[in-house]
Amino acid sequence: xxxxxxxxxxxxxxxxxxxxxxxxxxxxxxxxxxxxxxxxxxxxxxxxxxxxxxxxxxxxxxxxxxxxxxxxxxxxxxxxxxxxxxxxxxxxxxxxxxxxxxxxxxxxxxxxxxxxxxxxxxxxxxxxxxxxxxxxxxxxxxxxxxxxxxxxxxxxxxxxxxxxxxxxxxxxxxxxxxxxxxxxxxxxxxxxxxxxxxxxxxxxxxxxxxxxxxxxxxxxxxxxx
Amino acid sequence: xxxxxxxxxxxxxxxxxxxxxxxxxxxxxxxxxxxxxxxxxxxxxxxxxxxxxxxxxxxxxxxxxxxxxxxxxxxxxxxxxxxxxxxxxxxxxxxxxxxxxxxxxxxxxxxxxxxxxxxxxxxxxxxxxxxxxxxxxxxxxxxxxxxxxxxxxxxxxxxxxxxxxxxxxxxxxxxxxxxxxxxxxxxxxxxxxxxxxxxxxxxx
Numbered sequence: 001x002x003x004x005x006x007x008x009x010x011x012x013x014x015x016x017x018x019x020x021x022x023x024x025x026x027x028x029x030x031x032x033x034x035x036x037x038x039x040x041x042x043x044x045x046x047x048x049x050x051x052x053x054x055x056x057x058x059x060x061x062x063x064x065x066x067x068x069x070x071x072x073x074x075x076x077x078x079x080x081x082x083x084x085x086x087x088x089x090x091x092x093x094x095x096x097x098x099x100x101x102x103x104x105x106x107x108x109x110x111x112x113x114x115x116x117x118x119x120x121x122x123x124x125x126x127x128x129x130x131x132x133x134x135x136x137x138x139x140x141x142x143x144x145x146x147x148x149x150x151x152x153x154x155x156x157x158x159x160x161x162x163x164x165x166x167x168x169x170x171x172x173x174x175x176x177x178x179x180x181x182x183x184x185x186x187x188x189x190x191x192x193x194x195x196x197x198x199x200x201x202x203x204x205x206x207x208x209x210x211x212x213x214x215x216x217x218x219x220x221x222x223x224x225x
Numbered sequence: 226x227x228x229x230x231x232x233x234x235x236x237x238x239x240x241x242x243x244x245x246x247x248x249x250x251x252x253x254x255x256x257x258x259x260x261x262x263x264x265x266x267x268x269x270x271x272x273x274x275x276x277x278x279x280x281x282x283x284x285x286x287x288x289x290x291x292x293x294x295x296x297x298x299x300x301x302x303x304x305x306x307x308x309x310x311x312x313x314x315x316x317x318x319x320x321x322x323x324x325x326x327x328x329x330x331x332x333x334x335x336x337x338x339x340x341x342x343x344x345x346x347x348x349x350x351x352x353x354x355x356x357x358x359x360x361x362x363x364x365x366x367x368x369x370x371x372x373x374x375x376x377x378x379x380x381x382x383x384x385x386x387x388x389x390x391x392x393x394x395x396x397x398x399x400x401x402x403x404x405x406x407x408x409x410x411x412x413x414x415x416x417x418x419x420x421x422x423x424x425x426x427x428x429x
Binding site for chain 2: 024025027028031032072075076079080082083086087102105106108109110111114174175176177178179180182183184186187188190191194
């Protein structure tokens with residue numbers, strides 16, 4: 001039961017409510033950081049870390065924070081997490097710190113984090129919130145990295161910084177290319193997930209019809225009585 | 226001096242446009258740009274908060290936080306200042322002009338989590354003006370006047386992009402669009418073409 005519940009939380013965060021492709025939240029970071037695959041992966045992981053920590057803390061404090069001041073309280077918690085992350089990155093990964101520039105402090109106003117705090121962490125227990133944070137974060141990381149890989153491959157002819165071809169299209173490195181790739185990616189993701197959902201429903205309907213007249217197995221709990 | 230001011234204006238409004246070139250404030254750009262009129266209201270509200278926020282955050286950082294050596298707290302301080310300003314502005318507008326509040330008020334709470342506001346406050350924390358205005362020769366030190374001018378122009382650029390997008394989307398409503406491209410994808414592609422147009426200013 002528990003595994004199923006956690007699986008559903010994770011599936012929702014990764015696919016059904018994918019922050020980048022389905023809800024289209026946190027777009028600024030997605031567009032601004034996706035010039036290279038490494039940068040967008042770094043951004044995704046940074047957001048995941050902040051999301052996990054803020055979800056856990058907000059979930060722990062959900063009975064203490066008064067309802068009327070919950071939004072300012074959430075923002076202060078998130079801002080503190082981002083400040084910590086900034087210090088850690090500046091000290092240990094200075095390359096990523098420089099590449100992220102103004103987008104690092106802007107993680108505070110990333111709607112995904114406040115959105116998960118408000119919609120999930122403020123209402124659910126700690127473990128659920130932690131799983132939700134990691135799943136949402138990884139869904140976002142996947143989407144960002146995908147856009148980063150496409151833009152880097154077409155725009156600078158490399159894959160995670162490794163040169164693979166000499167042919168480059170400058171369009172994909174500038175801002176117009178970012179909007180274009182993002183738009184096309186959303187369309188494809190929605191198309192693929194909708195198809196998969198339809199196929200899954202069709203499959204379910206078929207399996208329900210097959211056991212015609214088959215006796216349902218007695219539940220193990222009932223036999224003991 | 227006049228050349229410097231002109232360069233700041235062109236840079237902040239066109240060649241470094243906050244939405245289409247710097248990718249700041251994309252959420253309201255996608256969410257509130259369905260009509261020209263709502264784009265105008267949102268744009269004016271953002272510009273107002275941007276200038277007010279800069280008026281508070283820049284002196285706060287330069288004259289209080291740097292001498293005290295607490296620069297690392299800037300994110301927490303700034304977000305608090307912006308949240309408080311937005312709340313205050315909402316109450317003031319509600320009292321002074323109920324009509325204005327009805328047309329603009331609903332956008333105000335959204336502004337707290339608008340990256341463009343925190344973005345402009347963070348971007349302006351450079352000691353040299355050429356740090357925010359590319360193409361300007363180094364050596365002109367940042368001051369409150371330049372900071373406010375930059376914030377105002379950034380807001381104007383934001384409003385311009387919102388209004389243009391509102392116009393495009395009003396027209397797009399009537400067009401036949403493939404089902405999977407409806408909504409966000411087609412808006413993104415339209416934004417891409419607008420970004421291309423703005424990119425030309427950066428080449429000048």
